[in-house]
Amino acid sequence: MAGIIANYVFAYGFTTDISNPRYFEGSTIDSDMTKVKIKKRYRKFLNEVGWFCYDTTPDEQSKSFVFGERILAVEDESFWYMDKNPDHSGFYNIQDDIFDAKLKHSDFIDKEAQINKTKASFLLFMNDKIQDNSF
Amino acid sequence: MGIESSILIGYGFRIPESDYKSLLRKDPEDDDYYIEDGHYTHELFDEESTFVYGKILYSTEARVYFWNGNREVVDLKKVLKIHPMQKKKIDRMAEKCKAKAIYFAAATIY
Numbered sequence: 001m002a003g004i005i006a007n008y009v010f011a012y013g014f015t016t017d018i019s020n021p022r023y024f025e026g027s028t029i030d031s032d033m034t035k036v037k038i039k040k041r042y043r044k045f046l047n048e049v050g051w052f053c054y055d056t057t058p059d060e061q062s063k064s065f066v067f068g069e070r071i072l073a074v075e076d077e078s079f080w081y082m083d084k085n086p087d088h089s090g091f092y093n094i095q096d097d098i099f100d101a102k103l104k105h106s107d108f109i110d111k112e113a114q115i116n117k118t119k120a121s122f123l124l125f126m127n128d129k130i131q132d133n134s135f
Numbered sequence: 136m137g138i139e140s141s142i143l144i145g146y147g148f149r150i151p152e153s154d155y156k157s158l159l160r161k162d163p164e165d166d167d168y169y170i171e172d173g174h175y176t177h178e179l180f181d182e183e184s185t186f187v188y189g190k191i192l193y194s195t196e197a198r199v200y201f202w203n204g205n206r207e208v209v210d211l212k213k214v215l216k217i218h219p220m221q222k223k224k225i226d227r228m229a230e231k232c233k234a235k236a237i238y239f240a241a242a243t244i245y
Contacts, residue, residue: 008142008242010211010240015208049208064208066208074142074242091149091239091240091241092239092240092241092242093237093238093239094144094211094215094237094238094239094240095237095238098211098240099211121210121211121212122210122211122212123208123209123210123211124142124144124208124209124211124240125207125208125209126142126195
């Protein structure tokens with residue numbers, strides 16, 4: 001059974017879902033999230049927001065994805081080492097660490113947002129990723 | 136068994152323990168905490184008694200494995216809204232403590 005790593009993710013992007021044929025193959029809004037296939041060229045931009053819960057039916061699973069670039073993520077090893085280890089403090093200055101972060105793909109993300117008739121922004125979400133996911 | 140986690144977003148600063156105790160009054164409901172006027176939140180963030188003085192603008196928590204909490208995606212700029220008077224008050228307190236208030240995100244997963 002795959003393990004789950006919980007992490008809070010700060011990203012620049014926009015939300016989409018598995019019914020979007022631009023990014024997903026063979027999926028519909030009713031699909032089982034575990035069977036969703038992300039098109040190869042977009043894989044690095046899609047951060048799953050839904051949860052692969054073992055006890056829920058496909059209908060109960062979230063089917064959302066954030067299309068975007070990760071700025072930082074607080075993973076399950078990031079405890080409160082505030083002053084001991086500033087790299088894993090878990091306490092962030094939103095302006096400096098997120099809004100002013102250098103983005104590599106903002107133009108591409110903005111363009112994709114426009115195609116999807118939305119706007120990219122700075123987002124926070126909790127992502128539970130399956131360690132041995134098959135995307 | 137599972138992973139519990141929480142994240143807070145707010146406007147404030149890490150208040151030194153000495154200032155925390157001298158500038159604020161004890162919470163009548165909990166001896167371990169100090170409060171001011173109810174508009175501000177002081178959170179114990181770690182095992183070393185680190186406190187943040189400020190206003191919490193957004194918070195969420197989750198418990199993975201048996202999770203039934205919040206899955207929303209939050210637009211950060213939309214949650215960073217604080218009343219100018221509250222901001223001023225926090226800034227004044229920061230000044231007293233020789234600190235600078237910021238918009239912060241504080242997350243823990245344990």
